[in-house]
Amino acid sequence: MTQQPVATPQAVATSDKLDAAVLKVAGVVVLGAIMSILDATVVSVALPTFQNEFDASYARVAWTMTAYTLALATVIPLSGWAADRFGTKRLYMVALALFTIGSGLCATADTIGQLITYRVVQGLGGGMLMPIGMTIMTRAAGPHRIGRLMAVLGIPMLLGPIGGPILGGWLIDTASWHWIFLINLPIGVIALIYAQMALPKDNPEPSESFDFLGMLMLSPGLALFLYGVSSLPEAGTFGDPEVWGPMLVGAALVVAFVLYSFRPRHPLLDLRLFANRNLTVASLTLFVFIIAFMGAGLLFPSYFLQVRGESTLAAGLLMAPQGIGAMITMPIAGTLADRVPVGRTVPFALGLIVLGFFTFTQLDANTPYLLLCGSLFVMGLGMGGTMMPIMTSALKTLHAEEIARGSTLVNILQQIGGSVGAAVMSVILTNELNGSRVIPGVTDPSGEPVTEAGLAIANQQRPELTQQMPVEPSLIERGLDFAAHAFANTFWVAFALVALTFIPAAFLPRRREPSHLLDGTPGDELKTPVVIH
Known part of the structure; x- marks a missing residue:
C-alpha cells in the first residue's frame, strides 16, 4: 500500500x-x-x-x-x-x-x-x-x-x-x-x-x-451595569436603588478589570494591543457603529409589528431588503479591502447608512413601505461595506502571534457593543412610549392603567382585547401617531451615533499598510483564529 x-x-x-x-x-x-x-x-x-x-x-x-x-x-x-x-x-x-x-x-x-x-x-x-x-x-x-x-x-x-x-x-x-x-x-x-x-x-x-479572575470581573460587571440601565423605564428615575445600585457595582467591576488587565502575562483581554494605532481606531469605529446599528436593528421589525399591525412573517419579509443590500456589497468590500485602504471606502459606506437611517427619524403611522424598504436596502449596502473592512483593518497590521488575541479583543468589543445597543435603544423606546397620555377610566385585564400608545399597539396586535374597551377610534389613531413618533425619536439617537462614527473613521488608514498575517515561524500561523460572529 x-x-x-x-x-x-x-x-x-x-x-x-x-x-x-x-x-x-x-x-x-x-x-x-x-x-x-x-x-x-x-x-x-x-x-x-x-x-x-x-x-x-x-x-x-x-x-x-x-x-x-x-x-x-x-x-x-x-x-x-x-x-x-x-x-x-x-x-x-x-x-x-x-x-x-x-x-x-x-x-x-x-x-x-x-x-x-x-x-x-x-x-x-x-x-x-x-x-x-x-x-x-x-x-x-x-x-x-x-x-x-x-x-x-x-x-x-x-x-x-x-x-x-x-x-x-x-x-x-x-x-x-x-x-x-x-x-x-x-x-x-x-x-x-x-x-x-x-x-x-x-x-x-x-x-x-x-485569566479566570479577569472573567469574573468583566462579565458580571457588564451584566450588572446593563441590568441597571434596563431597569430605568420601570423605576422611572436614576435615584432608584435598582437602577443606580447595579450600575455602580457593574461600573466599578469594569474599571477594576481595565486596571487589572495590564498585570497578567495572558489577560482575558490584552488591552496592550491598543498601542497599535490601526487596531485602536478600527475597534473604536466598530464599537460605536455596532451600538447604533445593532441596537436600532431590533426596532425595525417592532415598528412593523406594533405600529403598522403587520404579521410577524410580513415584518420578516419587510426586513429582507437590508440583508439583500448587504449581500451585494459584502463580497465587493472584501475584495476592495485587499486593494484599497479602508479609510477611503468605509466613510462612503457609512454615508449610505446615514442616508438610509434618516428616513426612520421621520417615521409616522403611515410612512410608505416603498420608502422604508428602499431605505433598509441602502442601509444594507452600507453595512456590507462597513463591518468586514473595519475588522480586516483592525487585524491586518498585527503580527502572527498577536492575531488570536487581537481577534478576541475585536469580537468581544463587537458583542459588548451589541449588548449595550440593545439595552440602550430598548430603554429609550420604552421611556418614549411611557410618555403617552393615560386614558381616564380605562384599565387592562390586570387592572393597570392604559395609555393611548399602549392601547393603539395592543389594538394592532390583538384587536379582540381592545374591542370591548369603551374607547373612541380617535384615541387609537392618536396613540398610533404617538407610538410612531416614539420610534422616530429613538432612531434619532441611533442616527446621531452612526454620524458620530465618522469621527474615528476619519483616522482609518488611507494608504496601504503592510500585512503581518503570515509573519512568524512555520506552523504558528495555523493556530491563528480570525473570529467573526
Whole structure:
C-alpha cells in the first residue's frame, strides 16, 4: 500500500484552492454558524410576541437579546484556551450540544426570566461555535486562504439578516414562538453527527493559563451595569436603588478589570494591543457603529409589528431588503479591502447608512413601505461595506502571534457593543412610549392603567382585547401617531451615533499598510483564529 504524503504548512501554502477535505470541514463550521447567526436574527421579530406572551415591557424582553450577546462575549476569550487544552473537535461538539440543549430549554420557558436564563445557556454554546470553527478551518487551510475561508463563512452571515426574520415570522405565524427554538434541535443533532464524522482528531497541546479572575470581573460587571440601565423605564428615575445600585457595582467591576488587565502575562483581554494605532481606531469605529446599528436593528421589525399591525412573517419579509443590500456589497468590500485602504471606502459606506437611517427619524403611522424598504436596502449596502473592512483593518497590521488575541479583543468589543445597543435603544423606546397620555377610566385585564400608545399597539396586535374597551377610534389613531413618533425619536439617537462614527473613521488608514498575517515561524500561523460572529 502506498502511503499518502502528509500536507505540511509549506505545502499547504503552495495551493490556493480549497480542496475537498477543507470544504468538508468548512461544511461543519458553516452549519454551526447558520444555527448561531440565524438564532440571533430570528428572535428580533419575536420581541413583541414575548411582550404579549409574558406581559413584560420592551426593555425587559430585549434582555433575551442582551443576555445572549453577553454570553457570547463571555466565552469568546475562553474558547482559544479551552481549544488548546481539550482539543478543537471535542470543544466544538460540546458547543453544538450546549447550543442545542439551550434551544430546547428556551422552548419550555414559562416566564420571561426563564427565557432570559435559557438564552444565556444557548449563548454560551453559540459563542464558541464561530471562534472554534474558525480555528479548525484556519488550521485545515492555512492563513494564506483566509480570504477564501471568509467567503465561505460569509454565506451564513449573508443569509442570517435575510432568512432569520422571515423564518422567525413564518414559524410564529404558522405554529408558535416555541418553534423558533425547537427548529434548532434536528439541525443540532445533524451537526453533531456531521462533526463527529468530518472533523479531524484532536491533538491537544499545553496552553497558556486562563485569566479566570479577569472573567469574573468583566462579565458580571457588564451584566450588572446593563441590568441597571434596563431597569430605568420601570423605576422611572436614576435615584432608584435598582437602577443606580447595579450600575455602580457593574461600573466599578469594569474599571477594576481595565486596571487589572495590564498585570497578567495572558489577560482575558490584552488591552496592550491598543498601542497599535490601526487596531485602536478600527475597534473604536466598530464599537460605536455596532451600538447604533445593532441596537436600532431590533426596532425595525417592532415598528412593523406594533405600529403598522403587520404579521410577524410580513415584518420578516419587510426586513429582507437590508440583508439583500448587504449581500451585494459584502463580497465587493472584501475584495476592495485587499486593494484599497479602508479609510477611503468605509466613510462612503457609512454615508449610505446615514442616508438610509434618516428616513426612520421621520417615521409616522403611515410612512410608505416603498420608502422604508428602499431605505433598509441602502442601509444594507452600507453595512456590507462597513463591518468586514473595519475588522480586516483592525487585524491586518498585527503580527502572527498577536492575531488570536487581537481577534478576541475585536469580537468581544463587537458583542459588548451589541449588548449595550440593545439595552440602550430598548430603554429609550420604552421611556418614549411611557410618555403617552393615560386614558381616564380605562384599565387592562390586570387592572393597570392604559395609555393611548399602549392601547393603539395592543389594538394592532390583538384587536379582540381592545374591542370591548369603551374607547373612541380617535384615541387609537392618536396613540398610533404617538407610538410612531416614539420610534422616530429613538432612531434619532441611533442616527446621531452612526454620524458620530465618522469621527474615528476619519483616522482609518488611507494608504496601504503592510500585512503581518503570515509573519512568524512555520506552523504558528495555523493556530491563528480570525473570529467573526
